[in-house]
Amino acid sequence: MSNADPRRPPSPGASPQVLPGKAVPDENEAEQTRAAAREAAAAARTFGHHLGVLVSSAARGAGRGTARVAGTLWASRPSLGRRTPQDTAPPPAGPARVSSATPTGAPIRPGWITGLRRRPIRLAILALVALPAAALAGLVVYSFATLPPLGGVVPETGQRALTVEADDGRVFATRGTFQGQKLTAADLPPRMAQAIIAIEDRRFRSHWGVDPRGLLRALWRNATGGGIREGASTITQQYVRLTSLTQEKTLRRKIQEAFLALRVESTMSKDEILLGYLNTAYFGAGAYGLDAAARRYFGKGAKALTLPEAAMLAGLVRAPSQLAPTRNFGGAKERADVVLQTMVETGAITAAEADKARAQTITLRTPPETPPGTNYFLDMVSGEAKRLADTAGDVTVRTTLNLDLQSLAEGVVARRMDAEGAKKKAGQAAMVVMNKEGAILAMVGGRDYEDSQFNRAVQAKRQAGSLFKLFVYLTAYENGFTPETVLVDRPIQIGDWEPQNSTGRFKGAMPLRAAFAQSVNTVAAQLADEVGIPAVIATARRLGVTSDLPNVPSLALGSAEVTLLEMTRAYTGVLAGLVPVDAYSVHAIRGGAPQPLYVRPEARGGKALPTEPRAMMLESLQAVVDGGTGKAARVSGMPAGGKTGTTQDYRDAWFVGMTPDLIVGVWVGNDDNSSMNRVGGGDIPASLFHDFIQRASAQMARGRKRPSAARAEPAPAREVTPAATATAIRGVPDVIDTGTLAFRGRTVRLLGVDGEGGALARQLARYLRRREVACTPAAGGETGPLRCQIDGDDLAALILAAGGARASEDAPADLLAAEEQARSERVGLWGRQR
Numbered sequence: 001m002s003n004a005d006p007r008r009p010p011s012p013g014a015s016p017q018v019l020p021g022k023a024v025p026d027e028n029e030a031e032q033t034r035a036a037a038r039e040a041a042a043a044a045r046t047f048g049h050h051l052g053v054l055v056s057s058a059a060r061g062a063g064r065g066t067a068r069v070a071g072t073l074w075a076s077r078p079s080l081g082r083r084t085p086q087d088t089a090p091p092p093a094g095p096a097r098v099s100s101a102t103p104t105g106a107p108i109r110p111g112w113i114t115g116l117r118r119r120p121i122r123l124a125i126l127a128l129v130a131l132p133a134a135a136l137a138g139l140v141v142y143s144f145a146t147l148p149p150l151g152g153v154v155p156e157t158g159q160r161a162l163t164v165e166a167d168d169g170r171v172f173a174t175r176g177t178f179q180g181q182k183l184t185a186a187d188l189p190p191r192m193a194q195a196i197i198a199i200e201d202r203r204f205r206s207h208w209g210v211d212p213r214g215l216l217r218a219l220w221r222n223a224t225g226g227g228i229r230e231g232a233s234t235i236t237q238q239y240v241r242l243t244s245l246t247q248e249k250t251l252r253r254k255i256q257e258a259f260l261a262l263r264v265e266s267t268m269s270k271d272e273i274l275l276g277y278l279n280t281a282y283f284g285a286g287a288y289g290l291d292a293a294a295r296r297y298f299g300k301g302a303k304a305l306t307l308p309e310a311a312m313l314a315g316l317v318r319a320p321s322q323l324a325p326t327r328n329f330g331g332a333k334e335r336a337d338v339v340l341q342t343m344v345e346t347g348a349i350t351a352a353e354a355d356k357a358r359a360q361t362i363t364l365r366t367p368p369e370t371p372p373g374t375n376y377f378l379d380m381v382s383g384e385a386k387r388l389a390d391t392a393g394d395v396t397v398r399t400t401l402n403l404d405l406q407s408l409a410e411g412v413v414a415r416r417m418d419a420e421g422a423k424k425k426a427g428q429a430a431m432v433v434m435n436k437e438g439a440i441l442a443m444v445g446g447r448d449y450e451d452s453q454f455n456r457a458v459q460a461k462r463q464a465g466s467l468f469k470l471f472v473y474l475t476a477y478e479n480g481f482t483p484e485t486v487l488v489d490r491p492i493q494i495g496d497w498e499p500q501n502s503t504g505r506f507k508g509a510m511p512l513r514a515a516f517a518q519s520v521n522t523v524a525a526q527l528a529d530e531v532g533i534p535a536v537i538a539t540a541r542r543l544g545v546t547s548d549l550p551n552v553p554s555l556a557l558g559s560a561e562v563t564l565l566e567m568t569r570a571y572t573g574v575l576a577g578l579v580p581v582d583a584y585s586v587h588a589i590r591g592g593a594p595q596p597l598y599v600r601p602e603a604r605g606g607k608a609l610p611t612e613p614r615a616m617m618l619e620s621l622q623a624v625v626d627g628g629t630g631k632a633a634r635v636s637g638m639p640a641g642g643k644t645g646t647t648q649d650y651r652d653a654w655f656v657g658m659t660p661d662l663i664v665g666v667w668v669g670n671d672d673n674s675s676m677n678r679v680g681g682g683d684i685p686a687s688l689f690h691d692f693i694q695r696a697s698a699q700m701a702r703g704r705k706r707p708s709a710a711r712a713e714p715a716p717a718r719e720v721t722p723a724a725t726a727t728a729i730r731g732v733p734d735v736i737d738t739g740t741l742a743f744r745g746r747t748v749r750l751l752g753v754d755g756e757g758g759a760l761a762r763q764l765a766r767y768l769r770r771r772e773v774a775c776t777p778a779a780g781g782e783t784g785p786l787r788c789q790i791d792g793d794d795l796a797a798l799i800l801a802a803g804g805a806r807a808s809e810d811a812p813a814d815l816l817a818a819e820e821q822a823r824s825e826r827v828g829l830w831g832r833q834r
Helices: 028-061 063-076 111-145 190-200 210-225 235-244 251-267 270-280 290-298 307-314 329-345 352-360 370-386 403-420 465-478 512-517 521-531 533-543 553-557 562-574 610-625 682-699 722-727 756-766 793-801 815-824 828-833
Strands: 160-166 171-176 362-364 397-398 428-435 440-444 484-491 508-511 586-590 641-646 652-658 661-670 718-720 729-731 734-737 740-743 744-747 772-778 779-791
Touching: 111 403, 160 370, 171 210, 171 290, 171 370, 171 718, 190 235, 190 270, 190 307, 190 329, 235 251, 235 270, 290 307, 290 362, 290 370, 290 521, 307 329, 307 352, 307 362, 329 729, 370 397, 370 403, 403 428, 403 440, 403 756, 428 562, 428 682, 428 734, 440 484, 465 512, 465 521, 465 533, 465 553, 465 562, 465 610, 465 652, 484 512, 484 521, 484 586, 508 512, 512 521, 521 533, 521 553, 521 610, 533 553, 562 586, 562 610, 562 652, 562 682, 610 641, 641 682, 652 682, 682 815, 729 740, 734 756, 740 772, 744 779
Parallel strands: 160 397
Antiparallel strands: 160 171, 362 718, 397 586, 428 440, 428 661, 484 508, 641 652, 652 661, 729 772, 734 740, 740 744, 772 779
């Protein structure tokens, strides 16, 4: 490199170094340019590295790591974010000089390169803060732009509400959604308004729809409580959510809820908002709106609510399904006490008024939970009620169901099938119990409604087998045959059909009474051929069979498919002597008006069966039980008759039996139509009839008084006093054994019962499933064994009478008598000792 001073002109005579018109290149400037390029590339690489660290740290939520990186960058460059005089000073003219503080050969970094390195880091940090804020602002704008109209959501009401009563007036089930009446300001009890404001939104009268103070309080309590412990929605926000928004839990819906709440507050008064909220809020057990809840739980309109009742309803809206008194009366009562205390704190009532309210009697008008086994019956009743009174609004249906007989029917089916079903490959059973007028007193549609809602008593069509011979013999008796008429049991052929006996043998000449009692197929086929299949079909139609009946010879042996209900109905007609018997399940239907919507007439028309043929048929039916195929159905000291039925390969087994007062139809089989292990109608079905009838007479003798169905009298209320619940235990228990229950972690031993485990405990668990049990202390106090009730019956007595346990040494006389009954009947565990 030349040492000549570039600022001096070249000496004369010096040879030129460049072409004319071109600048003379300076080697120092070229070197500085190359150094600047290298520095720019290094700065870009450094910036990319640090930006990647920042972004990845933010994505991983590593806040402290990001702050540490950023802090390091700021600390290493104190001048970051401000320009120094050196940054803005023009570069010196002439050759670059190396600072004494700079190592020899180290490049000088111009100010614009330093700014290039520092500014992107600052922008990246700003972006990490600004982008979420921008996204939130965008969400707010979008939520506002897509606001739905006020009142745009109409709650789905589902099917109309049915309150279902048994024949004695006891309410045992509800179905559908209760709507009640829309309240006006004059209908709203002041105490109810005070209670709902106290527990849900204390500042309701002072805020403008959104309560910042309540929001901050909820955030603090949730943060310090380790979870969501308190909500921040005002009554206004809850109202707009119910009437204008969906129930989705998103930030967008929450923003829209706040916007709409502000809009509602500007267009409606506080009283109008409160009234609208109470008319739409859900109070559990299918009740929407305050009036519906008052009628659902207490059997009265909202205007008649007392202070303790209002407090209980106000406490439900936070957790209606969990605290509904039909499911959890104790929890509902505890929550009501909290509401009363809150009303004291807000000045709505005095402490003395709260104490007085806690001491008042609370009367529930509803059952705890629908007994699972009655759901088959309820499914049928729902359709029948719609047919008889298809009107809008909530209705109460008085049914024909006898809860005592229903419980008995469920119990005998469960015990017998648990004991014999598996080894005999019989998976399902159904039972129908009727009286002579056709009222359905009990119905078991299957072994477990929760496993299968298919009602085998009403919906299943199966071949009737020998059960169909009733129509053949009755037709023959009406055409001159008698029980003493003799026919020959022999091989026969009718067209291409050759009927066979189940035994494969023939007995020769025999009277029709014996042929019917022994269910001889060839004799029935001869009779049907003699009187004609069309005449047999006509008789079946007269007695109420509505299924298809083919005009073929095999119809005489039950090749047609029928339901258990219609066959039970047909046998009822023979007992009643008036055909067809109208099988029915509804006595009366009441709506909101005092006048019933429907009342079943006391007398129904029908055609009388001829006296002599009917008497012959009843005699033949009794012969089946006395010494024929239905001997297992015989009950000591009680006249009974019936008929067995068994289909090919033991796919179906039937028994329809009768006493002077009851007709009981039973079917046993498998849903997939598979064969059982040689189960005929005289086996499990006849035994089920025996088990039921043996105890049914005693049940009916001590039955409750039945209110008049003709006047459709309302059911009596079920009273529950706070004083009782303070020392008692209520709820749906878990079964430890047949003498020990568990209520929400507390173990209860039944007085007088030594519990059994295994299959008996499982049977009890199925029986108690979702049904409320109330237990009160016995002589030993709360620490000793308790006496428990279910639907008004003593649970220990039911268990002992069913053979579910042995009586303990401390059992009182009534429980010892129940055990003795089970011993004599050899049911439950006593049946094992045969």
